[in-house]
Every structure is written in C-alpha cells, then in structure tokens.
Amino acid sequence: MKAVIVEKPGSPEQLTYKEIPRPQANENTIVIKNHAIGINYIDTYHRSGLYTLPLPFVVGRESAGEVTEVGPGVQDFKVGDRVVYIGGETYSEYTEAKPASTEKITNDISYETAAAVGLQGLTALTLVRHCYPVKKGDYILVHAAAGGVGLILCQLGKYFGATVIGTVSTAEKAALARANGADYVINYTQEDVTAKVNEITNGLGCHAVIDGVGKSTWDTSLECTRRLGTMISFGNASGLVPPIPISILAPKNLKLMRPQIFGFLATREESKRWWGELFELLAKNVIKTNIYNIYDLKDAQQAHIDIESRKTTGKLLLKP
Ligand SMILES: NC(=O)c1ccc[n+]([C@@H]2O[C@H](COP(=O)([O-])OP(=O)(O)OC[C@H]3O[C@@H](n4cnc5c(N)ncnc54)[C@H](OP(=O)(O)O)[C@@H]3O)[C@@H](O)[C@H]2O)c1
Numbered sequence: 001m002k003a004v005i006v007e008k009p010g011s012p013e014q015l016t017y018k019e020i021p022r023p024q025a026n027e028n029t030i031v032i033k034n035h036a037i038g039i040n041y042i043d044t045y046h047r048s049g050l051y052t053l054p055l056p057f058v059v060g061r062e063s064a065g066e067v068t069e070v071g072p073g074v075q076d077f078k079v080g081d082r083v084v085y086i087g088g089e090t091y092s093e094y095t096e097a098k099p100a101s102t103e104k105i106t107n108d109i110s111y112e113t114a115a116a117v118g119l120q121g122l123t124a125l126t127l128v129r130h131c132y133p134v135k136k137g138d139y140i141l142v143h144a145a146a147g148g149v150g151l152i153l154c155q156l157g158k159y160f161g162a163t164v165i166g167t168v169s170t171a172e173k174a175a176l177a178r179a180n181g182a183d184y185v186i187n188y189t190q191e192d193v194t195a196k197v198n199e200i201t202n203g204l205g206c207h208a209v210i211d212g213v214g215k216s217t218w219d220t221s222l223e224c225t226r227r228l229g230t231m232i233s234f235g236n237a238s239g240l241v242p243p244i245p246i247s248i249l250a251p252k253n254l255k256l257m258r259p260q261i262f263g264f265l266a267t268r269e270e271s272k273r274w275w276g277e278l279f280e281l282l283a284k285n286v287i288k289t290n291i292y293n294i295y296d297l298k299d300a301q302q303a304h305i306d307i308e309s310r311k312t313t314g315k316l317l318l319k320p
Helices: 041-048 111-117 119-131 148-159 171-179 193-200 218-224 246-252 268-283 297-308
Strands: 002-006 015-019 030-039 062-070 082-086 094-097 102-104 139-142 163-168 184-187 206-211 225-233 255-257 291-296 315-319
Touching: 002 297, 015 297, 030 111, 030 297, 041 297, 062 094, 062 111, 082 094, 082 111, 102 268, 111 119, 111 268, 111 291, 111 315, 119 148, 119 206, 119 225, 119 268, 139 148, 148 163, 148 171, 163 171, 163 193, 171 184, 184 193, 193 218, 206 218, 218 225, 225 246, 246 255, 291 297, 297 315
Parallel strands: 139 163, 139 206, 163 184, 206 225, 225 255, 291 315
Antiparallel strands: 002 015, 030 062, 030 094, 030 315, 062 082, 082 102
C-alpha cells in the first residue's frame, strides 16, 4: 500500500510517499481502509523531531474509513463498519487500529466530516468542558482563532455563553473567526493584544486564555488572564514554552493547565462520553466543518508546508 513515512526527522521534504507492506489485524486489532485523513499540527512536530517517535514511522494521528479486517478477539466491530480513528500511522491507505481508539460513525456523517472534526473537535470540546468549563458571562481568549482547533473553539465558546475574543494574523482570518462565533477579533500584527483585551474586559482580563500557539504568545496570555483565572497552554505552533517558575502564577492566583487530547480518551468510557458529546453538537450544527483543502496523500509535503506557513484556516485533509 502507499503511505507517507519519515525516516529522518526534519523539514517537509522528509515526508516520503512510498510503498510499504499493508498492515494486517492481529488478535485484538482491526484494519481500516482510510477514506479521509486528518492533518493536525502535531504531525509537523513528529516530522520535525520536536516530538520524537521511533524511526521510521508512518505519519498521522487521525483518519476515517471502513473496517476491512477484524481480529478474532474483537467484539465491537465488523467488516464494513464506517469508523473514525484517533491513533497512529494514518497517512496511509490502510491503518491497523485498536478498537478502543475507534468510534463508529452513522451514515449521515461523511468520512471528510468525521476526519475534519475528530481530533480538533475533541480537543476544543475538552478544553471548554474540562480544562475550563465555559459558562455564560465568561470572557475567553482564543489564539489562532481561525485555525483548525481555533474555529471550533469559537463555535463552542459562543454556544456555551462566553464572549469570545480571538487573535489572528490577517483580515481574512478575522472575518472567518467572526463568522464562527468570535465576538471580538484582534489582528495581532496591527494591534496590541493585551491593551485590546483590557479595553474589552474593563481592565479585568479573561476568565480563561486558551493558547495553542505557545512560545510567542505565552507572556501575552499570562497578561490577559484575569485574577483567579485559568491559563491553558495546549500547543506549540510557534515553539515550546520555555520552563517557567510556578511563582509566576502567584500575583493573580492563576490556574495553569497543559492538557493533551489523548489523556482524555484513555478509557472506553471517557472516549464514548467525549465522542458522544461531539456527535450531538455536530448533529445540532453547533460544530461546523471548515475544510481548507483536501490534498492527495502523495502531496503531504505541500500540506505541511502550507499549515506551517500560517496561510491555512480550519482543517486540512489528505485523500489516499
Ligand atoms: N494538546 C492537544 O491535545 C492538542 C490537540 C490539537 C492541537 N493542539 C495544538 O493546537 C495548536 C493548533 O493546532 P491546529 O492543528 O488547529 O493548527 P492551526 O491552528 O490550524 O495552525 C496553526 C496556527 O497557529 C498560528 N501561529 C502563530 N504563530 C505561529 C508560528 N510561528 N508558526 C505557525 N503557526 C503559528 C497561525 O495562525 P495565525 O496566523 O492566525 O496566528 C497558524 O495558522 C497547535 O499548537 C497544536 O499542536 C494541541
């Protein structure tokens, strides 16, 4: 089968499209024929070596497709089931998957939609429901508000009653964030984010700051979190946040959280709860897809160049 693999970490040119053996189900796994593959920023960390994986590896953390093989010990799935999967090795025609990381999808959810709202939707949902349970009257600040996770955060933040303030780098991104629920959008290339947030919040700052950008936004995020507020750092699109002394949280009695989605999906019960809630919000049209582009699997290099160049919005998909 065809797959995109990394033999040596580095720039997007290290993504190699090549023929590798097709996986087979073992006693307790299934095989999925991928129809849509979700691109996530974490794929670039694996490719670049910021997050290390044993070499060589098939890139990717998310796909949607149909089950083509079922191990003899697997109870919950049968050949032909339509599923979405969050796990490893998805930039490929087929993926061997653990049933615990796989969820069935109904016929009204397309493979593209499932792969577009899976990992990023669950991330956004756990951020506003667990990391900081957003409620009516809150102010929340969302960085990269027109990105994949960012647009869903705008949709959910609005739905749960918050005033959503987004930051973006272009006017086009600002319009898109607004169309997805942001009440205020700050173009940080033109305006001072802290000053603007203070203006909007009467100098109090935000109840929660949700920051997937990392290194370049850390100081601003801390400034924009109100006394007794919550600062959530959940990504490093601009680089890793350097080590910080915890005493930095003391002046405003802040809570700090650094979550990752996989820790919310550790058991079957947790996984079912979050996927169930996500599917409900999708059915109610609270969560809406924003697909920027669907690339051929062989063009994964271009997709990585595009997402890292900050010109993309919403979700990028690959098609085998
Ligand atoms: N913890 C978790 O479980 C989890 C799960 C999913 C995603 N994440 C994290 O969430 C963040 C967003 O992920 P995503 O897949 O939705 O990507 P994305 O937001 O669609 O793309 C990244 C965006 O970050 C902004 N950005 C600011 N500085 C940047 C820089 N130096 N280089 C590149 N981009 C920069 C850009 O928006 P502007 O041009 O508007 O600034 C860019 O479009 C990533 O850090 C990712 O690792 C974490």
